[in-house]
Amino acid sequence: MIENSLPEHLIDNAGNVFNFINSTDTDTSCILVIFGGTGDLTHRKLMPALYNLQCTQKLPGNFAVVAIGRREKSNEDYRYEVYNSIKNFARFDMHAKVWQNLQQKIYYQRFNFTDDSGYIGLADFLQRLDERYQTRGNRIFYLAVAPEYFGVIVEKLQAHGMVRNKTSWQRAMIEKPFGRDLSSARQLNKKITGVFAEKNTYRIDHYLGKEMLQNIMVIRFANMFLEPIWNNQFIDNIQITSCEMVGVENRGSYYEQAGALLDMVQNHMLQLLTLTAMEPPASLNTEAIRNEKVKVLSTLQEFTPDLVQKNVVRGQYGSGTAQGKPVPGYRQEELVPPGSNTETFVAIKVNIENFRWAGVPFYIRTGKRMPFKATQIIVQFKSLPPILYARLNGQLHSNLLVIKIQPQEGVFFQFNAKKPGAQSQIVPVQMDFCQNCPDELNSPEAYERLLFDALRGDSTLFTRWDEVEHSWRFVDTIAATWRQYTPDFPNYPAGHRGPRAAEELISRDGREWLHIGKQQRYV
Numbered sequence: 001m002i003e004n005s006l007p008e009h010l011i012d013n014a015g016n017v018f019n020f021i022n023s024t025d026t027d028t029s030c031i032l033v034i035f036g037g038t039g040d041l042t043h044r045k046l047m048p049a050l051y052n053l054q055c056t057q058k059l060p061g062n063f064a065v066v067a068i069g070r071r072e073k074s075n076e077d078y079r080y081e082v083y084n085s086i087k088n089f090a091r092f093d094m095h096a097k098v099w100q101n102l103q104q105k106i107y108y109q110r111f112n113f114t115d116d117s118g119y120i121g122l123a124d125f126l127q128r129l130d131e132r133y134q135t136r137g138n139r140i141f142y143l144a145v146a147p148e149y150f151g152v153i154v155e156k157l158q159a160h161g162m163v164r165n166k167t168s169w170q171r172a173m174i175e176k177p178f179g180r181d182l183s184s185a186r187q188l189n190k191k192i193t194g195v196f197a198e199k200n201t202y203r204i205d206h207y208l209g210k211e212m213l214q215n216i217m218v219i220r221f222a223n224m225f226l227e228p229i230w231n232n233q234f235i236d237n238i239q240i241t242s243c244e245m246v247g248v249e250n251r252g253s254y255y256e257q258a259g260a261l262l263d264m265v266q267n268h269m270l271q272l273l274t275l276t277a278m279e280p281p282a283s284l285n286t287e288a289i290r291n292e293k294v295k296v297l298s299t300l301q302e303f304t305p306d307l308v309q310k311n312v313v314r315g316q317y318g319s320g321t322a323q324g325k326p327v328p329g330y331r332q333e334e335l336v337p338p339g340s341n342t343e344t345f346v347a348i349k350v351n352i353e354n355f356r357w358a359g360v361p362f363y364i365r366t367g368k369r370m371p372f373k374a375t376q377i378i379v380q381f382k383s384l385p386p387i388l389y390a391r392l393n394g395q396l397h398s399n400l401l402v403i404k405i406q407p408q409e410g411v412f413f414q415f416n417a418k419k420p421g422a423q424s425q426i427v428p429v430q431m432d433f434c435q436n437c438p439d440e441l442n443s444p445e446a447y448e449r450l451l452f453d454a455l456r457g458d459s460t461l462f463t464r465w466d467e468v469e470h471s472w473r474f475v476d477t478i479a480a481t482w483r484q485y486t487p488d489f490p491n492y493p494a495g496h497r498g499p500r501a502a503e504e505l506i507s508r509d510g511r512e513w514l515h516i517g518k519q520q521r522y523v
């Protein structure tokens, strides 16, 4: 937990927090209905996010939460569990008055998602809460459930008259994975958009809620020294890495259906890529931004089976170490079959076929049980002509611009300078901006921002259907090729940087994977 106390003087006796954030004039009054209210996501992410929003006065005054699960429990039991989750996972310390204010608006309902009588009871209960909290029929239905329930829940919400009420708004927030391939995603989308209009469908990619992802556009389009050189004339290659030290943990049964390709590449990695590569939108309007992102996805080089073999590497961790301790291989993890061929690592070289990026490879890599946790976008610039400092060529390092997404958030820039005191020695030096270093900004969590935006009706940080469709098209070709071959797994030990083939993928182009580590030099 990141601790951060709320100054006492900002809280009144009723537990309201002084409003130091600009409020919007949209009608945000509503009931948030969470399907999957007893699940891991709700406890670890959603409830702490609501508490953080309450602390920063971003929750509407007229507001209530109804959490739905299968387990029997009273409102009091449920509130107690939520209290513990907030204590463990919220970025603000637990403050009694703020909690008191929030907890009295949280309710628990028990029913099976497939059971019509549950929805009849829910519709009635929500109406009663509308009267108590003046929430005017507005709803956010958050589907924090396994994907097989997405369709049935939205259909039953419609059948029981809880959607498309003309005098109020209803929105659906839908967790990933959105389908398991293009065809199943299309079927799911048809079901959902048959009930919720596209503008009321909030498909979640939680990476879009991360502070530094929102910063990518600002860094690119608000800086004169960057935008003119953000293209193939000046950039040699771009590396997008998202590595984790953790293994699959207790999510083996889900992960077996996904693997790193569906779990990370289809969504988070491609979102990082589109924000890095997109053209400046005509305005900051939601659709203008989404249009530019879709253009990038539609210009991704189309993979053939041959190209997949050449430009895509998959890996699976075997036993090894994590933070100095021995850990099992993926095939020995809970709920993973011993002969599993599911990938826990993917590296891809991809080209974007447009005027800005022709000839600039984008190297993408993501994996579990890597030696470090880091999400970074590294832009490696081209070298200057070897004229003035030709003699010192070996000493000249590439200019690097690194957008550090997590765990450290910031921007790092590496350039060459004369070594102080030396006659003719050139050394790489760094400028490093960190926005979440200790005692500085306590950045909002991704889910906090996403819930806040859904309340305000702003869908910019959610994925539009055509983005999802293009992403599936891209990964489907890879998955189809992989199905034709049996991989030689495991091919990297836990705690290493992935399989040897990933090194070869980049080294055959005369490049190497870069990572900006704690010592602030690329390693």
Ligand SMILES: NC(=O)C1=CN([C@@H]2O[C@H](COP(=O)(O)OP(=O)(O)OC[C@H]3O[C@@H](n4cnc5c(N)ncnc54)[C@H](OP(=O)(O)O)[C@@H]3O)[C@@H](O)[C@H]2O)C=CC1
Pocket: 035, 036, 037, 038, 039, 040, 041, 042, 068, 069, 070, 071, 111, 112, 113, 114, 143, 144, 145, 146, 147, 175, 176, 177
């Ligand atoms: N956990 C995470 O960190 C992340 C999760 N996600 C996505 O979020 C979604 C939820 O994940 P997670 O919270 O981990 O899942 P869990 O398995 O922890 O929770 C599932 C929830 O659904 C409820 N549920 C399941 N079946 C039924 C049913 N038939 N009727 C009523 N309730 C039911 C469970 O209730 P009960 O327990 O009472 O039976 C529980 O509240 C998934 O789509 C996942 O992919 C996405 C990103 C991260």
Ligand SMILES: O=C1O[C@H](COP(=O)(O)O)[C@@H](O)[C@H](O)[C@H]1O
Pocket: 244, 263, 264, 375
């Ligand atoms: O969506 C997912 O993301 C997490 C990584 O998220 P982060 O915010 O910690 O970078 C990943 O562990 C998980 O497998 C995946 O489902």
